[in-house]
Amino acid sequence: MHQPLTRHQAVAHTPAFASSITRLGAHRIVQHRHVKMAAHGRVFNFSAGPAMLPLEVLEQTQRDTLNFNGSGMSVMEMSHRSKAFEGIIKQAEADLRTLLSIPDNYKVLFVQGGASTQFAAIPLNFTQEGDTVDYIVTGAWSKKAYEEAAKFGLNANLVAKGDNKSVPARDSWKLSPEAKYVHYCDNETIGGVEFQGAPDVGDVPLIADMSSNFLSKPVDVSKYAMIYAGAQKNVGPSGVVIVIVREDLLGKARPLCPTMLDYKVAADNGSMYNTPPCWPIYVCGLVFQHLIKLGGLQGARERNVKKASLLYDTIAGSNGFYFSPVEESVRSKMNVPFTIPSKPELEKSFVAEATAAQLLELKGHRSVGGMRASIYNAMPQEGVETLAKFMKDFQTKNA
Numbered sequence: 001m002h003q004p005l006t007r008h009q010a011v012a013h014t015p016a017f018a019s020s021i022t023r024l025g026a027h028r029i030v031q032h033r034h035v036k037m038a039a040h041g042r043v044f045n046f047s048a049g050p051a052m053l054p055l056e057v058l059e060q061t062q063r064d065t066l067n068f069n070g071s072g073m074s075v076m077e078m079s080h081r082s083k084a085f086e087g088i089i090k091q092a093e094a095d096l097r098t099l100l101s102i103p104d105n106y107k108v109l110f111v112q113g114g115a116s117t118q119f120a121a122i123p124l125n126f127t128q129e130g131d132t133v134d135y136i137v138t139g140a141w142s143k144k145a146y147e148e149a150a151k152f153g154l155n156a157n158l159v160a161k162g163d164n165k166s167v168p169a170r171d172s173w174k175l176s177p178e179a180k181y182v183h184y185c186d187n188e189t190i191g192g193v194e195f196q197g198a199p200d201v202g203d204v205p206l207i208a209d210m211s212s213n214f215l216s217k218p219v220d221v222s223k224y225a226m227i228y229a230g231a232q233k234n235v236g237p238s239g240v241v242i243v244i245v246r247e248d249l250l251g252k253a254r255p256l257c258p259t260m261l262d263y264k265v266a267a268d269n270g271s272m273y274n275t276p277p278c279w280p281i282y283v284c285g286l287v288f289q290h291l292i293k294l295g296g297l298q299g300a301r302e303r304n305v306k307k308a309s310l311l312y313d314t315i316a317g318s319n320g321f322y323f324s325p326v327e328e329s330v331r332s333k334m335n336v337p338f339t340i341p342s343k344p345e346l347e348k349s350f351v352a353e354a355t356a357a358q359l360l361e362l363k364g365h366r367s368v369g370g371m372r373a374s375i376y377n378a379m380p381q382e383g384v385e386t387l388a389k390f391m392k393d394f395q396t397k398n399a
Contacts (some may be wrong), residue, residue, distance in 0.1 A: 038205040038261045044383035047361035048189050049212065049233040050336060052378040064282075075282045080275050088278075089271065092285030099288060099297055102221050102244060109243040109263060110281050115141075115211045115230040117261070118241060119148035122207060122226070123156040125264075126179050126249060129153035134179040136199065138162040139188030140367065141209060149183070164368075166327040170200065181205040181225060186241040187213035187332050189233070190365045192324075192372070194332035198223040205249065213334045214242070215291060216377055217301040225249055233334070234376045236284035239277040291377070300377055307375050307384040308333040314388040321395045325370075338369035346398055347371060353394065359387055 045052045060284030068075050071084050078085055093108045102108065108357065112123075122145075127133060132155040135146035139162065150156040157176050160168035175182065182201040187194040189212040198206065198220065214229035221227065226245040232238035243263065250264040259265055265273050291300060312331060313339050315322040323341045340346045347370060351363045364370040375384055 018098040026128040043360050045360050046373045048374040050238050051233050051376050052355050053288050054378045057290055060286055076279050080272055080278055085278055088282050089283055092281055095288035099291055100221050105247050106249055107245050107267040109266045110276055111167055111241050111243055111266055112277055115209055118228050119145040121261040123149045123152045124261055125253045127138035127154055132176045132179045134159045134176050134182040136160050136184040138167050139164050140191050141188055145183055165325045167330050179204050181207050183207045185209040187334055192326045192332040192335045192337045193330050216304050218297040231280055231284055235287045237280045240280040304333045307381055310384050310388055311336050314391050318395055334376055335374050337364055337370055337372045350394055354390060357390055
């Protein structure tokens with residue numbers, strides 16, 4: 001584990017091989033998961049983040065906690081300069097490159113500070129005072145990124161502002177041809193608004209916050225100047241941010257940019273200018289391997305579409321008892337907010353009864369209320385089926 005790949009292991013990491021085993025392998029893994037979840041006393045955790053991790057990954061971390069790969073120590077204890085950890089971080093990067101088919105002219109970084117710290121790091125790395133930058137705002141997180149950029153002496157142009165339940169029509173956008181970059185959030189965790197592809201911004205570098213839908217579907221990395229994502233929703237525990245950045249953009253940071261926020265420093269030092277978040281990187285690496293085993297990102301998309309469709313169909317088939325506030329064309333496959341519009345007083349009971357039924361963390365974000373089901377990669381189909389049945393039973397009892 002986490003050692004250089006043998007020839008046979010390398011073949012097993014190829015898309016063609018993964019595709020050939022997806023159907024059978026995924027079916028067996030899912031069947032085993034149902035039995036194991038019950039045996040471990042696991043619940044269905046619909047938290048927006050930190051969120052569920054694959055059971056198989058958790059079991060592997062459990063086995064490795066006392067003695068990783070015969071080293072006599074845990075990953076939590078070993079030096080980040082050791083050969084063992086060097087193998088972990090290099091393998092994690094290699095597997096991520098496989099999953100996303102990341103071009104060679106992009107750097108993969110494992111940094112700290114959460115995605116919110118990147119709201120400041122981005123303008124500090126790619127602009128000078130007085131430059132123009134473009135921001136598309138479709139919800140709470142893109143709004144925070146826009147407000148942070150405005151602190152750095154920039155002409156922060158608001159390209160378009162949504163209503164937290166839709167994406168403004170493309171012909172209404174006010175893009176700046178001289179902008180250093182265009183920033184947007186690919187999936188708004190709170191509002192449940194998700195872009196269905198990379199927005200067309202012409203030749204201006206495109207930067208995407210993909211924190212809550214990272215590795216949930218195939219993405220053409222070459223369309224982006226930079227992609228970043230906090231790990232704690234789809235690919236690991238909290239504590240590490242994954243940055244994928246085109247090399248030609250590096251080395252242009254402002255003189256006052258803190259060393260720890262300078263992406264070129266991170267790239268030049270293999271993400272280890274200082275002690276990195278070793279354990280989260282290790283877990284992310286296991287998740288990457290798990291996704292490869294299940295057929296890569298095409299397999300992930302198919303499972304996520306199936307789960308989201310079931311949940312939205314349950315809402316649509318409730319004859320108005322439940323309501324999804326998000327415009328249908330941009331509904332998130334990761335975060336599904338919904339309400340009980342005719343009887344909002346029932347929403348508190350819904351959450352309480354769901355919790356008693358081991359369906360946890362369904363309360364909506366404090367800023368919007370209602371309910372929200374976050375159904376990231378690690379949420380099994382069984383979890384969504386159980387939630388859908390609970391919703392129907394709750395409606396029957398309270399209609």
